[in-house]
Amino acid sequence: xxxVELSEGNVEVPGCTSxxxxxxxxxxxxxxxMRILLLHGRRFSSENWLNIGTxxxxxxxxxxxxxxxxPGLGRxxxxxxxxxxxxxxxxxxxxxxxxxxxxxxxxxxxxxxSGMYSLPFLLQHQHLLRAYIPIAPICTxxxxxxxxxNVKVPSLIVCGDGDTELGKVSLSNLSQLANHxxxxxxxxxxxxxxxxxxxxxRLLTDFLAKI
Numbered sequence: 001x002x003x004v005e006l007s008e009g010n011v012e013v014p015g016c017t018s019x020x021x022x023x024x025x026x027x028x029x030x031x032x033x034m035r036i037l038l039l040h041g042r043r044f045s046s047e048n049w050l051n052i053g054t055x056x057x058x059x060x061x062x063x064x065x066x067x068x069x070x071p072g073l074g075r076x077x078x079x080x081x082x083x084x085x086x087x088x089x090x091x092x093x094x095x096x097x098x099x100x101x102x103x104x105x106x107x108x109x110x111x112x113x114s115g116m117y118s119l120p121f122l123l124q125h126q127h128l129l130r131a132y133i134p135i136a137p138i139c140t141x142x143x144x145x146x147x148x149x150n151v152k153v154p155s156l157i158v159c160g161d162g163d164t165e166l167g168k169v170s171l172s173n174l175s176q177l178a179n180h181x182x183x184x185x186x187x188x189x190x191x192x193x194x195x196x197x198x199x200x201x202r203l204l205t206d207f208l209a210k211i
Contacts, residue, residue, distance in 0.1 A: 018078050
């Protein structure tokens with residue numbers, strides 16, 4: 001594994017009551033091929049991406065990776081999101097993060113709960129996205145078939161074969177995306193990347209190498 005630079009920080013996001021925490025990795029050489037934003041599920045935080053080695057794996061692949069703690073979770077637990085953020089949060093939330101952290105065009109990795117943020121962003125700001133990697137996100141049923149077909153962003157749909165509820169539903173809905181591929185991880189559950197990090201990293205870096 002090559003040397004990587006790891007850092008932590010906070011970013012002010014309009015509407016949030018306090019700054020959001022993030023972790024960042026990048027190649028020590030300073031040469032960056034692409035920029036990645038990692039979100040997380042309800043029971044998790046950016047720490048998971050550090051612990052399973054995803055931040056290191058992405059930096060090894062020549063990427064700058066930012067893993068953020070969503071409002072009210074992880075080390076952003078004191079940051080309350082605007083009351084208007086309901087089941088589908090405004091796309092401006094991720095737009096502001098990408099702008100302030102200079103991530104566009106971004107590869108967006110979105111598991112579970114974070115679908116409430118990533119899906120509106122995907123629909124409204126395709127020009128800011130280099131690729132989309134959903135991992136059994138919520139809210140996929142709230143998007144119409146035509147809206148999915150209108151998205152041309154390269155997408156890798158990831159789920160575990162043991163995730164027979166949200167994984168199955170999200171895979172069915174997301175498969176309507178115009179430019180997608182599917183990776184089903186064998187013997188893995190809802191948080192499939194935690195069940196088999198090595199397979200997850202291989203799928204991720206293989207996909208990134210093709211876009």
